[in-house]
Amino acid sequence: MNPRQLLIGRDPECNLVVDAPSVSWHHAQLAIENGEYHLRDLGSTNGTWVNGRRVEQARVTTRDTLRVGEAAVPWARLLAQATGQAHSGLLLECVGIEVRGASPRPRLLLDGITFSARGGQLVAVIGPSGAGKTTLLKTLVGHTAPARGSILCNGASMTRRPEIVWSWVGYVPQEDIIHRELIARDALSFAVELRVPGPGNAADNARRVLAAAELCNLTPHLGKRISSLSGGERKRASVAVELLTQPPILIFDEPTSGLDPGLERSFMELCRRLADQGHLVIVTTHVTRSLSLCDRVLLISGGRTAFFGPPKHLAEFFGVDDPADVYGQLDSAKDWPEAFRQSALFRRHVARPISTVTPVPLPRSGRIADWARQCSVLLRRYVAVLQGDLRNSAFLALQAPVIALIIAAVFPRNSFAPGREMGHAASLVFVLVISALWFGTSNSAREIVKEKSIYFRERNIGLSIGAYLLSKLVPLVTIGVLQSLVLALVIGVRTDWYGDRGPDVVMAIWLVLGLTAAAGTALGLLISALATSPDQAISLTPIILLPQLVFSGVFKAVEEGGAVIRGVAKLAVSNWSFGVVGNLLGFDQTTRGTPAYRESFGRSLPEAACVLVIMFVALAVAAWAALASRRQQS
Numbered sequence: 001m002n003p004r005q006l007l008i009g010r011d012p013e014c015n016l017v018v019d020a021p022s023v024s025w026h027h028a029q030l031a032i033e034n035g036e037y038h039l040r041d042l043g044s045t046n047g048t049w050v051n052g053r054r055v056e057q058a059r060v061t062t063r064d065t066l067r068v069g070e071a072a073v074p075w076a077r078l079l080a081q082a083t084g085q086a087h088s089g090l091l092l093e094c095v096g097i098e099v100r101g102a103s104p105r106p107r108l109l110l111d112g113i114t115f116s117a118r119g120g121q122l123v124a125v126i127g128p129s130g131a132g133k134t135t136l137l138k139t140l141v142g143h144t145a146p147a148r149g150s151i152l153c154n155g156a157s158m159t160r161r162p163e164i165v166w167s168w169v170g171y172v173p174q175e176d177i178i179h180r181e182l183i184a185r186d187a188l189s190f191a192v193e194l195r196v197p198g199p200g201n202a203a204d205n206a207r208r209v210l211a212a213a214e215l216c217n218l219t220p221h222l223g224k225r226i227s228s229l230s231g232g233e234r235k236r237a238s239v240a241v242e243l244l245t246q247p248p249i250l251i252f253d254e255p256t257s258g259l260d261p262g263l264e265r266s267f268m269e270l271c272r273r274l275a276d277q278g279h280l281v282i283v284t285t286h287v288t289r290s291l292s293l294c295d296r297v298l299l300i301s302g303g304r305t306a307f308f309g310p311p312k313h314l315a316e317f318f319g320v321d322d323p324a325d326v327y328g329q330l331d332s333a334k335d336w337p338e339a340f341r342q343s344a345l346f347r348r349h350v351a352r353p354i355s356t357v358t359p360v361p362l363p364r365s366g367r368i369a370d371w372a373r374q375c376s377v378l379l380r381r382y383v384a385v386l387q388g389d390l391r392n393s394a395f396l397a398l399q400a401p402v403i404a405l406i407i408a409a410v411f412p413r414n415s416f417a418p419g420r421e422m423g424h425a426a427s428l429v430f431v432l433v434i435s436a437l438w439f440g441t442s443n444s445a446r447e448i449v450k451e452k453s454i455y456f457r458e459r460n461i462g463l464s465i466g467a468y469l470l471s472k473l474v475p476l477v478t479i480g481v482l483q484s485l486v487l488a489l490v491i492g493v494r495t496d497w498y499g500d501r502g503p504d505v506v507m508a509i510w511l512v513l514g515l516t517a518a519a520g521t522a523l524g525l526l527i528s529a530l531a532t533s534p535d536q537a538i539s540l541t542p543i544i545l546l547p548q549l550v551f552s553g554v555f556k557a558v559e560e561g562g563a564v565i566r567g568v569a570k571l572a573v574s575n576w577s578f579g580v581v582g583n584l585l586g587f588d589q590t591t592r593g594t595p596a597y598r599e600s601f602g603r604s605l606p607e608a609a610c611v612l613v614i615m616f617v618a619l620a621v622a623a624w625a626a627l628a629s630r631r632q633q634s
Contacts, residue, residue, distance in 0.1 A: 005029055005030075005031055006029065006030040006031075006032070006078060007026060007029055008027050008028045008029065008030065008068055008073065009023060009024055009025050009026040009027040009028070009042075009068075010023050010024065010025050010027070011025050011026055014026070016073070016078060018068055018071045018073065020069060020070065020071040021069075022045075022046045022068075022069025022070040022071060023044075023046070023068050023069045023071055024042070024043075024044040024045055024046070024068075024069070026042050027041075027042060027044045027048065027068045027069065028040060028041050028042055028044065028048045028068050029042055030060075030078060036059060037059065037060045037061065037062075038057065038058070038059055038060070039055070039057065039058050039059075039060050039066065040056070040057040041055065041056050041057065044068065044069065045069075046068075046069035046070065047069065048066075048067075048068055049066070049067040049068075050064050050065070050066060050067075051064055051065050052065070061214060062075050062215060062273060062277060063215075063273065066078075074276065075273075075276050075277050090118060090119035090153070090154060090248050090249070090280055091116060091117075091118055091119075091152075091153070091154050091155075092116065092117050092118075092151075092152070092153055092249060092280055093115075093116045093150070093151070093152040093153075094113055094114060094115055094116070094136075094140070094149070094150075094151055094152075095114055095149055095150045095151075095152070096112050096113075096114055096148060096149035096150070097110050097112070097113040097114070097136070097139060097146050097148075097149035097150075097151065098110055098111060098112060098113075098146060098147050098148035098149050099132075099135055099136075099139055099144055099146050099147060099303075100147045108303060109132050109135045109303050110132045110135055110136060110139070110146075110300075110303045111302075111303045111304050112149075112304065112305070113132075113136060113149070113300070113303075113304075113305055114149075114305065114350055115296075115298055115305070115308045115349075115350060116350075117280055117282065117296060118280060119248055119278050119279065119280045120275055120276070120278050120279070120280070120295075121275055121280055121281070121295040121296060122271055122272055122274075122275040122281045122283070122293060122294045122295050122296075123280070123281065123282045123283070123294065123295065123296045123297070123298060124283055124284075124285055124291055124294040124296070124297050124298070124311070125137070125282060125283065125284040125285075125298045125300065126284070126285060126286065126288065126291075126297060126298070126299050126300075127299055127300040127301055127306070127330075128301065128327060128330060129286075131300040131301055131302065131303065132300050132302075132303040133253075133254075133284040133300055134174070134253055134254070134284065135303075136284075136300065137171070137251055137253050137282070137284060139151070140158075140169070140251055140282070141165060141169055141171040141251060141460060142158070142159070142165045142460055143456065143460065145159065146159070153168060153249070165460060165461070166460075166461045166462045167245070167247065167461075168247055168248050168249055169247055169249045169250075169251060170242030170243065170245070170247040170249065170250045170251065171242065171250075171251045171252075171253075171457060171460070172235070172238045172239055172241075172242055172250075172251070172252045172253065172255060173253050173453055173456075173457065174253050174254045174257065175453035176226075176234050176235070176237075176238050176453065176454075177238045177241060177242075177453055177454050177457045178191075178226055178234070178237050178238050178241055178454070179226065179381070179385050179388075179451065179454065180225070180226045180227040180234075181225070181226070181227065181384075181385045181386075181387075181388030181389045182225070182226055182381070182384055182385060182388055183222075183223065183224065183225055183226075183388070184213075184218060184221055184222045184223070184224055184225070184226055184229070184237055185209065185213075185222040185223065186384055187226060187237065187241070188209040188212060188213065188222075188237075188240060188241060188244065189205065189206075189209055190377055190380070190381040190384075191241045191244055192205045192208050192209055192244045192245075193205060193373070193377045194373075194374060194377045194378070194381075194458065194463075195244060195245050195461065196208070196244070196245060208244050208245075209222075209244070211243075212240040212241075212243040212244050213240055215240070215243060215270075215273070215274075216236040216237070216239055216240040216243065216270065217236065217270075218233065218236055218237060218240055221233055221237075225388065230263075231259060231263075232259050232263040232266065232267065235255050235259075235267065236267070236270070239252070239255070239270070243274075247279075248278070248279060248280060249279065249280045249282070250271075250274055250279050250280070250281045250282070251281075251282045251283075252271070252281070252282070252283040252284070253283075253284050254284050254285065254286075255267055255271075255283060255285075256268065256285055256287055257286075261289070264287055264289075264290065265289070265290055268283075268285075268290035268293050269290075269293065271283055271293070272293045272294075275295070288322075288323040288324045288326070289324070291311040291314065291323055292311060292312075294311050295310065296308065296309065296310065296311075296349070297309065297310070297311045297314050299314070299326070301330050301336060301337060302337070304337035305337055305340060305341075305350070306330065306336040306337045306340055307336075307340050307345070308340075308345070308346075308349055308350055309345045309348070309349040310349075311323070313345060314326060317340070317343065317345060318336070371464050371466070371467055374463065374464050374467040374468075375467045375470055375471060378467055378468060378470075378471035379470070379471040379474060379475070381471070382471050382472060382475055383475055386475060396443065396479055396483075399439065399483065400439065400482075400483035400484075400486040400487055401486055401490065403435055403487070404435075404486055404487045404490035404491060405490065407428070407431055407432070407435070407487075407490075407491060408490055408491060408493075408494035411424055411427075411428045411431075411494070411495070412424060413494060413495060413496060414495075414496075414499075415428050415495050415499075416428075416495050416496075416498045416499030416501070416585060417496075417499050425585065425587070426554055426582070426587070427554065428491070428495075429554075429578060429581045429582055429585065429587075430552055430553075430554040430578060432487060432488075432491060432509075432513060432581065433513070433516055433552060433574050433577040433578045433581065434545075434548070434549060434552065434574060435487055436480070436483075436484045436487065436513040436514075436516040436517045436520065436577070437516050437517065437519070437520040437523075437545065437548055437573060437574055437577075438520065438545065439479075439480050439483045439484065439487075439517045439520060440476070440477075440480040440516070440517040440518060440519065440520025440521035440522075440523070440524060441520040441521070441523050441524040441527070441541055441544070441545060442524065442541060443476050443479055443480060443521060443524060444472065444476045444520075444521045444522075444523075444524030444525045444527075444528060445524040445525075445527045445528050445531075445537045445538065445540070445541045446528060446534045446537050446538065447472055447476065447524070447525065447528055448472070448525060448528035448529050448623075448627070449528045449529075449531045449532070449533060449534055449536075449537050450528075450534045455468065455627075465624055465627050465628055466624065468627075469525065469620065469623060469624055469627070472525055473521060473522070473525070473620065476521045476524075476525075477517070477518045477521050480514070480517030480518060480520065480521050481514040481517060481518065483517065484510060484513035484514045484516070484517045485510055485514070487513060488506065488509050488510040488513055489506075489510075492506050492509075498585060499585070501584070501585065505584050505585070508584050508605055509581055509584060511605075511609065512577050512580055512581055512584075512605070512608065512609070512612070513577070513581075515577070515609060515612040515613065515616065516573060516574070516577040516612065518612075518616050519573045519612055519615050519616045519619060520573070522616050522617075522619035522620040522622075522623060523544065523573070523619050524541070525619075525620070525623040526619055526622050526623040526626060527540050527541060527544055528623075529623045529626035529627045529630070530626050547572060548572050548573060548574040549574070551568060551569035551571075551572040551574065551575050552572065552574035552575055552577075552578045553569065553574070553575045553578040553579055553582075553600045554578060573612065573615050575600060576600075576603065576608045576611050576612055576615075577608070577612065578600065579600030579601055579602075579603045579608065580603045580604070580605055580607075580608035580609075582600065582601040583601050583602065583603055583604065583605070583608075584605065587601040
C-alpha cells in the first residue's frame with residue numbers, strides 16, 4: 001500500500017489548513033502507510049508536538065494529542081482527509097418517529113421523536129427505564145419499522161435503502177455480538193472476513209483487526225478467549241467488531257450497563273475519541289456523570305422528547321443543579337415534553353436544524369461478503385466455536401459411548417438371534433432410533449437461539465440465512481452421523497453384529513441412524529429458530545420429541561388406531577427409521593409377537609432413505625422460514 005501524505009500548515013493548498021500565527025506555511029506532514037500514522041516536522045519555527053513533547057518525527061496513534069506550534073490538530077479532520085470520507089458532512093435526521101407495540105392492543109412506544117445529528121458528534125440518549133431508548137435505537141438500525149415518520153441519512157431514507165444500514169451503521173446491542181468461545185483475535189478476524197466485500201486480503205484484514213483493537217485498547221487481550229475478558233473488555237471487543245469497517249455512524253445500546261464508574265468513564269471517553277475522528281456516535285445510558293463528554297443529549301420520557309440540546313443546558317432547563325436530579329423532575333406533574341416543545345431550545349436545536357442543512361451525497365454502498373464466502377467464514381467460525389467450548393465438546397464426545405454402553409448393558413446379547421421372539425429386538429431397535437434422533441435434536445436445539453444477538457446484528461448487515469443455516473448443519477450433521485456410528489458399532493459388538501447379519505446390514509443400519517440424526521439436527525435447528533431463549537429451547541425439545549416416540553411404530557395401539565393415526569405416524573421420522581431397520585433385521589418375516597403394524601417393516605432401504613432425506617430437507621427449509629420471519633430481536 002502506497003503511503004498517503006497529508007500536509008499540515010498555513011498554506012491554503014495544504015491538506016489540513018491551520019491558520020494560526022505560530023504555524024509555519026508548511027509545518028508538518030502525516031504519512032499513512034499500512035494502517036500506521038507517522039508524523040514528521042518540516043523544519044517549522046515553533047515545532048511539532050506529540051503529547052506535549054516536541055518531536056522531529058514520531059509514530060502516532062489516534063489516542064495521541066497533536067499540536068503544531070500552539071494550535072491543536074484535530075484527529076477528526078485529519079482522518080476525514082485520510083479516508084476520503086467526509087464524516088463531518090454526514091447528517092442523520094429523525095423526523096416525527098412513531099413506533100407502536102405488537103398487536104392485538106398496540107401501545108405507543110415512541111411518539112413524534114425528532115432530532116438531527118452530524119458526523120463528529122457524540123449524542124447521549126437518556127431517560128428512565130421503559131422510556132423508549134432501546135426502541136429508538138432498534139428503529140434507527142432497521143430492527144423495528146416506524147409506523148410513522150422518516151429516518152434520513154444525508155437525505156436518503158434508511159428504511160427504503162437498507163444498504164445504508166448495512167455499510168454505514170455500526171450497532172452494538174446490550175448483549176455481546178461476539179462469540180465468547182473464540183480467541184479475541186480470531187473473533188475479529190472472522191468478523192472482518194464476513195463484513196468486508198470482495199476477495200479479501202489477509203494482510204489488509206490483519207491491519208484492520210490491529211487498528212480496531214488498538215483503538216479500543218484491546219491489543220494486550222487479543223490472545224485471550226472472550227469468555228475470560230471482563231465485562232468492559234467484552235463490550236470493547238463488540239465495539240471493535242463494528243469498527244473493522246469504520247462505519248460513519250456508531251450506535252451503542254446501554255454499553256456501560258453493569259460497569260463500575262471507572263470503566264463507565266473509560267468507555268464514554270472511547271466514544272468521545274470515536275466522535276473526534278468524525279464518526280457520529282449515539283449511545284443510550286442511564287448514567288449522567290459523563291454527559292459533559294457529549295455534544296448533544298436526547299432525553300426521552302414516556303416515548304416523547306423531553307429535551308434535546310447541549311448537555312450544559314440540561315440541568316438549567318429542568319431547574320436543578322445536578323443532571324442526575326433530572327430523573328426526579330420527570331416524576332412531577334409537569335408535562336416536560338410539551339414544555340420543551342415550547343422552549344427556545346426546541347426552536348434552536350430541533351426545529352431549525354431539520355431540513356435546513358444541505359447534506360452531502362452518499363457514496364455507493366456495498367453488501368457484505370458474497371454467499372460462498374459467507375458460507376466459508378461462518379463454517380470455519382462455528383467449528384472454532386465448537387472447539388472453544390470445552391465443556392460442550394466433552395459432552396458431545398462422551399454422549400454416544402455412554403448411551404450406547406447403557407443400552408448394551410440392558411439388552412441381552414442374543415436379542416437379535418434367529419428364532420427369538422420379537423420383544424427384545426423391537427424394543428432395542430426403538431431405543432436405537434430414538435437415541436439417534438435425540439443426538440441430532442439435542443445437539444442443535446440451542447445453537448441458534450443462544451447467539452441470537454449475533455445473528456440479528458449480522459442479519460441486519462446482509463447475512464444470508466441459507467449460509468448461516470448451512471454453517472450449522474454441516475458440523476452438527478457430521479457430529480450426529482459419527483455418534484450414530486459409535487452407537488451402531490457398540491450395539492453391534494454387544495449383539496454379535498445383530499445376530500450375524502453381516503457387514504452390509506451393519507452399514508445399512510448406520511446409514512439409517514445417520515439419516516435419523518441428520519433429520520433430528522434439522523428439527524433441533526427449527527426448535528432453536530422458534531425459541532426465544534435457550535431455556536425455552538430446552539423445554540420445547542422433549543415436547544417436540546414426544547410424538548416421535550408415540551408414532552415410532554413400536555406400539556401396537558398405533559396400528560389399532562385406524563387409518564388416520566397410521567397416516568399421521570408416517571409423518572414421523574422415527575416411524576420410517578424404525579420400519580426400515582426392522583426390515584433390515586428380518587422383522588417382516590416374523591409375525592407372531594410383533595408389537596407394531598406390519599406394513600412398516602415392508603419398507604425398503606432406498607425408499608426409506610429417500611423419505612428421510614426429504615424430511616431432513618423439509619425441516620431445514622422450515623428452520624429457514626422461521627428465521628426469515630423473525631425480523632426483530634426478541
